[in-house]
Amino acid sequence: MSLPAFPVFDLSRFERAEPDEKQRLGREVDAICRETGFLAIRGHGVSQAVIDDVWEKARTFFDLQPEAKQAARAPYKGYPYGYLGPELEALAKSRDVDSPPDLKESFNGGPLARPPSITDPEALAFCYADTIWPDVPDGFVAAWQAYYRAMEDLAARIMRLFAVALDLPETYFDRFITAPISALRALNYPQQHVAPKPGQLRAGAHTDYGSLTILLPQAGSRGLEILSPDGTWTGVPPISGAFVINIGDLMARWTNDRWVSTLHRVVNPPPEDGGLDRRQSLAFFHQPNWDAEITVLDATLRHGETPRYAPVRSGPYLMGKFKATSA
Numbered sequence: 001m002s003l004p005a006f007p008v009f010d011l012s013r014f015e016r017a018e019p020d021e022k023q024r025l026g027r028e029v030d031a032i033c034r035e036t037g038f039l040a041i042r043g044h045g046v047s048q049a050v051i052d053d054v055w056e057k058a059r060t061f062f063d064l065q066p067e068a069k070q071a072a073r074a075p076y077k078g079y080p081y082g083y084l085g086p087e088l089e090a091l092a093k094s095r096d097v098d099s100p101p102d103l104k105e106s107f108n109g110g111p112l113a114r115p116p117s118i119t120d121p122e123a124l125a126f127c128y129a130d131t132i133w134p135d136v137p138d139g140f141v142a143a144w145q146a147y148y149r150a151m152e153d154l155a156a157r158i159m160r161l162f163a164v165a166l167d168l169p170e171t172y173f174d175r176f177i178t179a180p181i182s183a184l185r186a187l188n189y190p191q192q193h194v195a196p197k198p199g200q201l202r203a204g205a206h207t208d209y210g211s212l213t214i215l216l217p218q219a220g221s222r223g224l225e226i227l228s229p230d231g232t233w234t235g236v237p238p239i240s241g242a243f244v245i246n247i248g249d250l251m252a253r254w255t256n257d258r259w260v261s262t263l264h265r266v267v268n269p270p271p272e273d274g275g276l277d278r279r280q281s282l283a284f285f286h287q288p289n290w291d292a293e294i295t296v297l298d299a300t301l302r303h304g305e306t307p308r309y310a311p312v313r314s315g316p317y318l319m320g321k322f323k324a325t326s327a
């Protein structure tokens, strides 16, 4: 059975609630995460000024001449951070589906600080690699970091909601996310002056890798679609003042597939729906500490059920996902 409309959840209401009411709201979220793992979050408390600032700086950056943007480019293929120019990525390839490149460009940044305890060369070379910052526009770095911090805080609060939804103590996940290795990506889908190639999308069908993604699509924009349990692609409607969140592959694994990491994509809507217009978004990919041990949660096992997955460490698991798609 499909949920009637795209679910919207008020986080501030959950945070203010008494324990019984928290349990009830947690069950709502559990039902959503079993079905699609996609919902909108309002009452998130993220400052509009912080959002507007990074949005405007990202827009100005994407509006620079190509050569200026290239100054912040990722230094080699597979480097996680910096500017990734147009048509360099096909997300569908993460599922072995051959497709023309996605019609987008992006800027990517990693954790704001590196804990001294991190010595694993793979961690230092990948998740903790330097973000290649652009020199222009002025204030880009400060705006980016303020938004990144706001997303880290919001992700931690959503993980508390998730803990309650899974019948765990509210702070259960806290110890896994003391130094998360999350990444922030600003996306720009340029205005389309020529028709896309057959099968060419703005972002090909994929699932996200981590625990949780916090997405901010351009206000009023269309194009993001999720694969509904009934097998049809369903548009995520624009919801003003809300973030769209979804769980990723790691969370599905953590919950022994009780929760689902749903396929999604960004299509070119018909021209009359603004499909040719430029579209921007911000995607924050939350990922637990490099060393966090992700072991199937007992609380998610039904009577007699056994774990489907062996324990993994968060960082190496994420690296494995990237290595599988960088060929």
Ligand SMILES: O=C(O)CCC(=O)C(=O)O
Pocket (backbone or CB within 6 Å): 185, 187, 203, 208, 215, 217, 224, 264, 265, 266, 280, 281, 282, 283
């Ligand atoms: O831009 C969007 O709306 C979605 C992007 C997305 O799904 C991703 O980058 O993982």
Ligand SMILES: [Fe+2]
Pocket (backbone or CB within 6 Å): 206, 207, 208, 213, 264
């Ligand atoms: Fe995604």
